[in-house]
Amino acid sequence: MHFTSESGPDGVAQRRFTVDGVPGVLWLPEGSEPGGLPLVLLAHGGGQHKTARGVVERARRCVTRYGCAAVALDAPGHGERKRSAQDERFATEIGELLAAGRPISAWVTRHTAALAERAVPEWRAVLDALEAAGEGFGPVGYWGLSLGSVVGIPLVAAERRIAAAVFGLTGRTAPTEEAGRVGVPLRFLLQWDDELVPREAALALFGELGSREKTLHANSGGHTAVPDSELASSERFLCRHLRSGAGS
Amino acid sequence: MHFTSESGPDGVAQRRFTVDGVPGVLWLPEGSEPGGLPLVLLAHGGGQHKTARGVVERARRCVTRYGCAAVALDAPGHGERKRSAQDERFATEIGELLAAGRPISAWVTRHTAALAERAVPEWRAVLDALEAAGEGFGPVGYWGLSLGSVVGIPLVAAERRIAAAVFGLTGRTAPTEEAGRVGVPLRFLLQWDDELVPREAALALFGELGSREKTLHANSGGHTAVPDSELASSERFLCRHLRSGAGS
Numbered sequence: 001m002h003f004t005s006e007s008g009p010d011g012v013a014q015r016r017f018t019v020d021g022v023p024g025v026l027w028l029p030e031g032s033e034p035g036g037l038p039l040v041l042l043a044h045g046g047g048q049h050k051t052a053r054g055v056v057e058r059a060r061r062c063v064t065r066y067g068c069a070a071v072a073l074d075a076p077g078h079g080e081r082k083r084s085a086q087d088e089r090f091a092t093e094i095g096e097l098l099a100a101g102r103p104i105s106a107w108v109t110r111h112t113a114a115l116a117e118r119a120v121p122e123w124r125a126v127l128d129a130l131e132a133a134g135e136g137f138g139p140v141g142y143w144g145l146s147l148g149s150v151v152g153i154p155l156v157a158a159e160r161r162i163a164a165a166v167f168g169l170t171g172r173t174a175p176t177e178e179a180g181r182v183g184v185p186l187r188f189l190l191q192w193d194d195e196l197v198p199r200e201a202a203l204a205l206f207g208e209l210g211s212r213e214k215t216l217h218a219n220s221g222g223h224t225a226v227p228d229s230e231l232a233s234s235e236r237f238l239c240r241h242l243r244s245g246a247g248s
Numbered sequence: 249m250h251f252t253s254e255s256g257p258d259g260v261a262q263r264r265f266t267v268d269g270v271p272g273v274l275w276l277p278e279g280s281e282p283g284g285l286p287l288v289l290l291a292h293g294g295g296q297h298k299t300a301r302g303v304v305e306r307a308r309r310c311v312t313r314y315g316c317a318a319v320a321l322d323a324p325g326h327g328e329r330k331r332s333a334q335d336e337r338f339a340t341e342i343g344e345l346l347a348a349g350r351p352i353s354a355w356v357t358r359h360t361a362a363l364a365e366r367a368v369p370e371w372r373a374v375l376d377a378l379e380a381a382g383e384g385f386g387p388v389g390y391w392g393l394s395l396g397s398v399v400g401i402p403l404v405a406a407e408r409r410i411a412a413a414v415f416g417l418t419g420r421t422a423p424t425e426e427a428g429r430v431g432v433p434l435r436f437l438l439q440w441d442d443e444l445v446p447r448e449a450a451l452a453l454f455g456e457l458g459s460r461e462k463t464l465h466a467n468s469g470g471h472t473a474v475p476d477s478e479l480a481s482s483e484r485f486l487c488r489h490l491r492s493g494a495g496s
Contacts, residue, residue: 115257192464203451206466207440208271215478216440218464230463 001129012063019129022122023080024073025050026130027059038242039130039137041123041162042072043144043151045169046112049079058143058235063240066239069137073126076118086114105196108185109173112150119151120158127161139242143234144187145169146223153209157181164241166234169194169223171201172208179208186211187237189226190218197223250379260311267377270370271328272321273298274378275307286490287378289371289410290320291392291399293417294360297327306391306483314487317385321374323395324366334362353444357421360398367399368406375409387490391482393417393437394444394471401457403468405429412489414482417442419449419469420456427453433461435485437474444471 002027003015013030016023022239028037040062044055050072059070074080077087090111093172097104130137140162145151146169153170156162157178165182168189172179186209217234219227251263261278264271276285288310292303298320307318322328325335340361345352378385389411392400394417401418404410405426413430416437420427430476434457440449454464465482467475 164395190464212468214468215475216464216466218466220460220462227463 003131010060012060017129019126020122022073022126023183024071024126025059027063027070029063029067029069035046035136036138038066038068038239039140040068040070040238040242041140041142041144042070042153043142043148044072045145046073046108046147047078050074051079058231061232061235061237066235066243068141068239068242071126071130073119073122073150076115084247086111092239105198108196112121112147113173115147116151116154120155122154123151124159127159139163141165141238141242143238145226146244153182154178156184165239166238167209168217169197169226170200170205171197172205173201176208179205180210183211185213186215187234188214188216189230189234191215191223191225192218192220194223249381251355254320257328258312265377267368267374270321270374272319272374273307275311275318277311277315277317281303283384284386286314286316286487286491287388288316288318288486288490289388289390290318291390291396292320292323292326293393294395295326295354296320299327306479309480309483310487314483314491316389316487319374319378321367321370323399324363324370334359353446356444357460361393361421363395364399364402368403370394371399371403372407375407378489389413389486389490391486393474401430403425404432411488414486415457416465417445417450417474418453419445419451420453424456428455428458430457431459433489434459434463435482436462436464437478437482438464438469439465439471439473442471 001017001019003017006014007030011030013028015026015237017026018024042055042059044050044052048055055072059072062068062070077083094104094107097107137207140167142152142156142162144167149167149170152165152167156165162184164184167186169191188206188209192199194202219230249265249267251265254262255278259278261276263274265274290303290307292298292300296303303320307320310316310318325331342352342355345355390400390404390410390413392415397415397418400413400415404413410432412432413434415434417439436454436457440447442450465478467478
């Protein structure tokens with residue numbers, strides 16, 4: 001694990017790294033070491049990447065408002081990563097479907113599920129590498145919507161180091177045991193008029209999540225119209241939960 | 249409109265009044281006059297009353313945390329009010345149904361709809377009386393769950409003086425135009441495992457509410473298990489909305 005360090009204008013240090021060829025970024029309060037800090041795993045949505053504007057702004061808020069660290073990775077086929085033949089085929093096919101005005105949700109579901117199978121072990125390897133590098137963190141939380149939840153639900157189901165989560169903008173697509181194995185406190189965001197995720201599928205997925213402490217927040221509007229206040233509230237929920245030591 | 253004044257230990261003045269025979273309570277910061285203060289209409293749930301513990305605690309938080317005034321009334325057949333023959337019949341019948349282990353939701357629906365028809369003009373008369381008494385308030389909000397929403401939805405649909413609302417713990421029972429005529433920013437609370445309100449009916453009602461700015465918050469648990477943090481958050485939403493002047 002090799003870090004390069006950068007600093008922003010607001011007291012947030014940004015360190016780039018790679019783990020097994022997966023590029024990532026770690027954000028920390030400038031001049032501090034991560035020892036004991038709560039850590040937020042920030043996943044991006046489909047077509048975005050680890051330093052997309054929304055991801056970077058969220059990471060900086062986690063640091064400056066809540067004193068947490070944050071880490072983001074490029075998902076398979078995203079950002080700096082090479083696209084596989086499968087990724088290229090998907091991009092071509094989805095373009096053709098969109099051009100023909102045909103529904104894309106079945107394609108998205110199939111592709112993102114395959115992508116999640118690759119992404120889950122990558123996140124676990126990064127947690128291992130951070131520990132091995134002596135960057136001992138406090139409680140770990142996961143924040144990811146849409147593709148970020150398709151990856152995050154099996155990750156949180158499998159990974160005992162994650163103590164709280166924010167999910168949303170995705171739905172139940174097939175019978176799965178993974179949602180039921182999620183047991184951590186969580187917030188789930190739903191867009192009432194989501195053009196990509198059927199409302200019933202999203203509600204069914206929320207119902208299947210195994211956590212005793214879970215809250216659904218639904219707002220009017222489409223897939224990309226989550227209100228800023230709702231995003232800010234989800235960050236506060238996650239960071240305060242980690243800060244309160246509930247995850248330790 | 250005749251007030252009697254009482255003061256609590258925490259700087260909150262509590263004034264009892266009656267309007268057209270309906271008894272109510274007004275809470276204010278001690279020593280202040282209501283002029284310009286945001287006003288929260290606090291409705292109680294079925295079987296409760298204007299000074300039930302939850303109502304009084306909520307009123308005091310509206311005053312002490314947010315500098316709002318709050319007012320509560322006894323709903324028809326509740327609290328200090330005489331029960332009508334219809335109220336008595338309902339109480340008897342619901343007891344018999346419960347004793348027989350039979351479903352009560354149809355009875356509850358029928359009774360609360362009739363009760364709302366009586367309660368809506370009472371709330372409007374109290375707003376008129378407060379204005380006529382020279383108690384000019386700032387923006388007005390409505391907070392009411394369960395029975396409080398059965399009353400509140402037609403009230404907010406009809407009453408232009410109300411600028412924001414908290415509803416929940418009720419569902420769509422029959423086609424109605426009232427929900428669609430609600431246009432104010434609102435928060436809607438739903439209990440995922442509500443034993444009195446079918447989930448689909450609550451979701452359908454939320455979908456029908458005409459407000460552009462509306463948010464559903466759903467938590468695990470039954471009808472009476474709304475988390476304290478969710479109740480506190482709903483008070484914050486309502487009072488901050490009124491305070492921000494969005495309702496003026």
